[in-house]
Amino acid sequence: MQKLLTQLMLLLGGVGLVAGLALAPALRRPYLDAFYARFTAPPAASLVLGTSRAAQAVLPGVLQARLSGRYAGPWLNYAFTLYQSPYGPSYLASIRRKLAPGTRQGLFVLAVDPWSLSVARPKVAGQALGFPEDQLMIGQLHQVSQNPNLGYLAHYLNFPLYRALLHDTATVVERLHPDGWLEIAMPSPLTTPARTRQREAERLATYRQQAASNQPSVARLASLRALIGFLKEHGQVVLVRVPTGSAMTALEATYQPGFDQLMQRTGDSLGVPYFNYAGQPYLTTDGNHLWRGAARKFSQRLSDDIFLLKND
Amino acid sequence: MLFNSLHFLVFFPVVVGLYFGLPARWRGPLLLAASYYFYLSWRPIYGLLLAATTLLDYFSGVRMSRLATKAERRPWLYLSLASNLGTLFVFKYFNFFVGATDALASALHVPFAAPTLALALPVGVSFYTFQSVGYIVDVYQGRLAAEQNLGRFALFVAFFPQLVAGPIERGEQMLPQFRQPHGFDYGRVASGLRLMAWGMFKKVVLADRLAQMVTPIFDHPQRYQGLPLLLAVAGFTIQIYTDFSGYTDLARGAARVLGYHMVLNFRQPYFAASVGDFWRRWHISLSSWFRDYVYIPLGGNRRGPARRYANLFSVFLLSGLWHGASWTFVAWGALHGLYLVVEAFTQPGRAALARGLGLAARPRLLHALGVATTLALVAYAWIFFRANSLADAWYISTHLFRGWGQLTRHEAVLTVGHFLLNYPPEAVVTLAAGALLLAVDWHQEWPAWAARWPRPTPAVRWAGYAALLLATLLLGFFNSTQFIYFQF
Numbered sequence: 001m002q003k004l005l006t007q008l009m010l011l012l013g014g015v016g017l018v019a020g021l022a023l024a025p026a027l028r029r030p031y032l033d034a035f036y037a038r039f040t041a042p043p044a045a046s047l048v049l050g051t052s053r054a055a056q057a058v059l060p061g062v063l064q065a066r067l068s069g070r071y072a073g074p075w076l077n078y079a080f081t082l083y084q085s086p087y088g089p090s091y092l093a094s095i096r097r098k099l100a101p102g103t104r105q106g107l108f109v110l111a112v113d114p115w116s117l118s119v120a121r122p123k124v125a126g127q128a129l130g131f132p133e134d135q136l137m138i139g140q141l142h143q144v145s146q147n148p149n150l151g152y153l154a155h156y157l158n159f160p161l162y163r164a165l166l167h168d169t170a171t172v173v174e175r176l177h178p179d180g181w182l183e184i185a186m187p188s189p190l191t192t193p194a195r196t197r198q199r200e201a202e203r204l205a206t207y208r209q210q211a212a213s214n215q216p217s218v219a220r221l222a223s224l225r226a227l228i229g230f231l232k233e234h235g236q237v238v239l240v241r242v243p244t245g246s247a248m249t250a251l252e253a254t255y256q257p258g259f260d261q262l263m264q265r266t267g268d269s270l271g272v273p274y275f276n277y278a279g280q281p282y283l284t285t286d287g288n289h290l291w292r293g294a295a296r297k298f299s300q301r302l303s304d305d306i307f308l309l310k311n312d
Numbered sequence: 313m314l315f316n317s318l319h320f321l322v323f324f325p326v327v328v329g330l331y332f333g334l335p336a337r338w339r340g341p342l343l344l345a346a347s348y349y350f351y352l353s354w355r356p357i358y359g360l361l362l363a364a365t366t367l368l369d370y371f372s373g374v375r376m377s378r379l380a381t382k383a384e385r386r387p388w389l390y391l392s393l394a395s396n397l398g399t400l401f402v403f404k405y406f407n408f409f410v411g412a413t414d415a416l417a418s419a420l421h422v423p424f425a426a427p428t429l430a431l432a433l434p435v436g437v438s439f440y441t442f443q444s445v446g447y448i449v450d451v452y453q454g455r456l457a458a459e460q461n462l463g464r465f466a467l468f469v470a471f472f473p474q475l476v477a478g479p480i481e482r483g484e485q486m487l488p489q490f491r492q493p494h495g496f497d498y499g500r501v502a503s504g505l506r507l508m509a510w511g512m513f514k515k516v517v518l519a520d521r522l523a524q525m526v527t528p529i530f531d532h533p534q535r536y537q538g539l540p541l542l543l544a545v546a547g548f549t550i551q552i553y554t555d556f557s558g559y560t561d562l563a564r565g566a567a568r569v570l571g572y573h574m575v576l577n578f579r580q581p582y583f584a585a586s587v588g589d590f591w592r593r594w595h596i597s598l599s600s601w602f603r604d605y606v607y608i609p610l611g612g613n614r615r616g617p618a619r620r621y622a623n624l625f626s627v628f629l630l631s632g633l634w635h636g637a638s639w640t641f642v643a644w645g646a647l648h649g650l651y652l653v654v655e656a657f658t659q660p661g662r663a664a665l666a667r668g669l670g671l672a673a674r675p676r677l678l679h680a681l682g683v684a685t686t687l688a689l690v691a692y693a694w695i696f697f698r699a700n701s702l703a704d705a706w707y708i709s710t711h712l713f714r715g716w717g718q719l720t721r722h723e724a725v726l727t728v729g730h731f732l733l734n735y736p737p738e739a740v741v742t743l744a745a746g747a748l749l750l751a752v753d754w755h756q757e758w759p760a761w762a763a764r765w766p767r768p769t770p771a772v773r774w775a776g777y778a779a780l781l782l783a784t785l786l787l788g789f790f791n792s793t794q795f796i797y798f799q800f
Binding site for chain 1: 498501741781789
């Protein structure tokens with residue numbers, strides 16, 4: 001047995017050493033994919049939360065520049081996608097793990113929209129409505145501040161590791177900043193209106209299907225309330241509705257007509273402000289996500305509004 | 313717990329270390345505890361189901377062993393069969409049959425309303441129930457002495473390497489092994505680890521890579537015609553083989569490390585020269601299960617050609633249904649049943665034709681033609697196995713050879729590039745890994761041919777192991793949720 005153990009240790013050690021030496025520089029680069037850096041960043045005291053809208057629309061760096069005197073850092077955009085991080089028990093648990101211990105003066109921007117508070121309609125009458133994200137990365141990854149994050153690399157990286165070695169995982173379009181902001185480096189929608197309209201049509205078609213197959217969820221709303229309750233103990237919470245294109249705003253109004261009133265009531269009942277920017281004219285890349293230039297402007301506007309709030 | 317997960321990477325060495333560190337009498341209980349831990353890591357509640365069916369089968373077996381005649385044993389056989397097949401029906405087939413009845417009732421304008429069940433399919437239920445049914449039938453027939461030790465029987469049902477996706481083992485093969493002590497043997501353990509490494513390579517480098525290319529096309533086939541569809545079918549043909557045989561290698565390798573020999577489940581199936589030959593090489597433990605417990609009891613080939621064809625067709629229809637409660641699997645099974653019936657029916661005619669064309673004198677060419685034809689037939693049938701609906705399968709079938717004339721050479725190259733993730737190194741990795749798979753299968757199929765090559769020196773061999781591990785680590789996709797056969 002000793003002979004085999006020695007051979008195995010030499011073999012695995014050698015392979016591990018070669019792989020480690022080769023991969024270490026690649027894994028230290030700030031960008032690996034659209035999520036990884038958020039799970040290698042240290043626990044944060046101020047968080048931007050929500051789905052891909054918030055991931056692309058809110059720049060923690062901009063908030064920090066305006067508000068760092070009032071709220072504690074580090075600042076991190078910890079918003080993922082509608083698929084991964086709608087409000088629910090898994091996202092709440094993940095946020096609990098990501099929040100820096102002992103945080104008292106944090107700022108928590110919770111981006112809300114009807115989709116992030118919905119669930120799929122049951123296919124069978126009476127079927128219990130579960131949370132699909134419980135089985136996904138956000139529900140399964142328990143180490144959220146580990147560098148390198150072996151759990152993520154072993155289970156959730158969407159490409160083989162050799163592609164990280166070839167330095168081409170950062171596509172020309174997508175780049176995750178160290179503060180968690182996901183920058184989509186597309187040209188301005190003003191210079192590519194036809195392509196933007198096409199993307200908008202495609203995105204709307206997807207969301208129309210979403211509207212047909214989903215329904216607002218009491219359980220997700222309860223999770224949002226639980227999240228607000230938890231975060232209020234650690235600082236200031238704000239509910240934010242990120243602006244979208246007009247067609248998307250109209251679709252959401254049809255899908256859940258009383259959404260803004262619901263959020264206003266939720267905010268009022270829990271003592272947190274609701275900033276509703278729906279319908280405001282910011283440029284989007286697809287009617288759903290803010291273009292990077294617009295995201296910067298929007299983040300400045302949001303930080304101004306939060307700043308005023310603090311001055312009330 | 314998946315074999316290709318970090319969880320298993322910790323679990324397995326711990327179990328092996330404890331296994332060889334403990335006195336022999338504690339190894340069985342350790343394996344049983346490890347097997348239940350392995351199973352409960354999916355959904356703890358279904359561990360109760362596994363335990364309940366195990367208990368019932370154990371007591372049925374013990375009771376039958378104390379009864380002299382088949383007539384006396386029969387009620388216990390029926391009880392066990394009802395328990396196993398009832399479990400399978402409730403969890404796997406109930407909604408399918410309700411849906412089929414509903415569709416029939418609607419077509420006949422007959423009012424019909426039955427509840428549907430919102431139950432998740434317990435992992436591995438089709439495998440462990442079939443294994444238990446095989447055991448109980450063998451005990452009933454008097455071919456196997458009932459296992460009197462509950463722990464040993466529970467381990468036979470739940471042994472973690474084969475619990476969730478086989479191979480479907482027989483009592484006569486496994487139970488004696490659970491009674492023997494298995495010490496550490498360098499050659500056996502090293503051989504088991506090599507088999508596991510090869511299985512892992514097949515799964516994460518080939519199967520999961522091909523899945524990235526195949527899945528989008530099978531999910532939306534109507535967006536494609538011609539070349540992409542053909543590539544997706546070819547890709548799935550290799551994906552399903554490397555996925556399932558990769559799992560089986562991991563399972564057999566893990567068992568071998570612990571000292572247990574499990575049956576061979578794959579024997580280079582794509583080198584089969586006929587569909588009948590294919591089924592003697594593909595998922596052998598299931599094919600032989602159906603042969604022994606369904607085909608032969610139905611009369612096999614002993615009651616004339618017509619009955620033989622009917623038996624063959626019925627068995628493959630059942631085999632299709634075993635794979636999944638869906639019309640696509642039924643169609644896949646029926647297609648294979650049809651292949652076998654036609655193959656058997658036309659055998660004399662085909663032999664005469666081969667003689668007439670002079671092919672009988674050229675057996676290698678005849679064999680190659682058989683291999684090519686079988687591969688094409690099997691690949692075509694995989695369309696039904698993989699498609700999300702019969703409509704999708706039909707669309708793919710009817711559009712495989714359409715639109716080729718409209719493709720320019722440039723577009724064809726672009727299409728192939730898109731299929732291979734639109735990323736040139738992926739094409740290189742896929743082709744290189746595919747070539748390695750072919751070489752290994754070739755080596756195993758024709759060992760005499762392989763024997764002409766000099767045996768590698770230890771240094772070359774160890775460099776090869778290191779290269780295989782490094783390739784698995786760097787080239788593998790590790791985000792795949794599970795093995796295809798886990799859903800059955």
